[in-house]
Amino acid sequence: MTFRRKDFFGLKDLSPEEIRYILSTAETMKYILNQKNKKSPHLQGKSVIILFYEPSARAKLSYELAAQHLSANVVDMTGSATISNTETLQDMGQLIDQMGADFIILRHPMAGAAQLLAENVEASVINAGDGFNENPGQSLLDLMTIKERKGDFEGLKVAIIGDLIHSRVCKSNMWGLTKLGAQVCVSGPPTLLPTDIEKFGVEVFYDVRQAVAGADVILTNRIRMESRNKHVLPSLDEFKHFFRIDEDLLSYAKKDAIVMHPGPIQRGIEISSKVIDGQQCIINDQIANSVAVRMAMLYILSQIGGGLH
């Protein structure tokens, strides 16, 4: 297929074919990464700007490594004095554009920021997380990991557990998994589920065991106990009592079910230590795939109009 996008905003606006295409490209990239010389020339002469308005370890590292493996020049603007409220996102985009950048990787605290930036720049924009909206890169690596383990998505039962309102990757995963034909069940404190969440095409359970029953995949995410959350959740202790993925909960899922978490993980809160250290928890696989997926995203956007077949 040919890919005619300039930018990646999220899985909401990707077709199932596009998602599959990215995943298969990521598999090729993973093959390259497993060679002794990881460097490939596909982005030679191109530059990638990392423009993060929020701190991040994983996303930044994986995008930066991905770009470097593809031989691009990388500039990291995180923590730069110019990233402040005194300059609008559009003006910052113009600045980067005029200097001839080819890609901007944007992480921003407000939903829709990537679209706003993309409308104002020639460079390709990759959304590395916008507000409480989407994080397509993290979601695609989750999908890649699921595909590696389970083969396909059709008929797969996936349970998403925890704080879904503040989690961008959960939203991307809901869009992506439902598009690819998986059955998605969600469970979490009702105050931490987005309004009308069932309209994403998912089933909602307040009893986590029902959501997990017969599941092939269990996804959870970091729960934050910040001051702004104190009126929606009493405490982490109470949360873990109802929603932690432990051996007991896992017994409701399929025997070969896998457990995933985008990190950083709080041991004993979202997942029990025993499960984290067990065979079914595949967090390390996720991390291993994170660079390959980002290489695929960069590569595909660099091929606009051409594309792999």
Next chain:
Amino acid sequence: MKTLIQNAKILFSGYEKEEAYDILIEDSTIAKIGKNLDTQGVQLLDANRNYVLPGFIDMHCDICDPGFEYIEDIETASQSAVRGGFTSITCQPNTNPVIDNKTVVEYVVSKGIDYSCVNIYPYGSMSIGCKGKDMAEIGEMNRAGIIGVSDGDEYVESAAFLRNILRYSRMFDMPVITHCEDKSLSGRGVMNDGFTASSLGLFGMPKEAEEVIVARNIILAEATGGRLHIAHVSTKGSVELIRSAKSKGVNITCETCPHYFLLTEEAVGNYNTLVKVNPPLRTQEDVNAIIEGIADGTIDVIASGHRPTNYSDKYTEFDNAAYGISSFETTFALSYTNLVETGIISIETLVEKLSLRPAQILGLKKKGVLAEGMDGDLIIVDTAQSYAIDANQFASKAKFSPFQGTVVKGRVLHAVVGGRVVL
């Protein structure tokens, strides 16, 4: 000074709809309505058999002056208003300084005399600084010219304070205009709460945020006998609460704005900040209920809800974008096209909601009706020709609109304010 409007179609009973009349305005008053009036020594204005209507009165608009003149000022606001057929406008008190004392009222009134081509009747803030805590000098402001007290679109958290305002304002027989939004419920929301917000990753303002305050304020109005006016109604639940209160005989009135009966949350589409308004655009169910409320009289008034914004405040992330629509110049045309042309209400009813009812609520006894002895505030409107809304041509400083390009009928051709032809 005498002005004679010739070939006028008049809607009011006692006049044949298809006949053409002459209207003589002497000084600032409508002196005579008849046929073949004497043209000697008068300024002539030919209505060309278009409707001549009593000038509209806007119960809800921001003129941003003093303090935010870079967004709008009294001069541009008045020019924008008159192009929309409004010959009298109010103004929300959330300016800088806030209209919470007689000095600021006097500033608005006197600047209005010098720079405005329409009548400006300010609202005073019910509290000092629109903070909802300490009572402003409502009586002093009333003597200086305010015709209503408002919360300035800020939520009055204290029910006790609002109760006192409803009681105190009875002395002056002024309406108490309230923006109904429980901020603890609307919270971080920037659009209507629901799947559209969830799918955009935006936080929602639930309908309950409006409705619990509508209910609270109705109960307080009933208990105190104060004259409550509920601003910009946007939900089905609010319409139902107001309808039931009115049927019980509670002395309340309310208004809505065109965007609440024309657009839904879907218009936010891909983070379209032009439709970011507060209260937010709701759902089709709410739009239908508002139209029903307009048709059955539950909703008394259609206000413009004109809230201009700076372009750079709109052209930004949705969370950061300013609330508001520049709507003086589209209100009548949108209402006429979507309510009258579609047969939902008659043109008489629309004019009543734009002129007579605001005049009654605000106590403007010589306005709102086209009759001898009334103020010479008239407009001539063409309801036959279609045209596309072009925000670039707005007189307002906010030259953008979500209705850009929308084809409508109902252009305001001329306006007479206080006997002076100003458009």
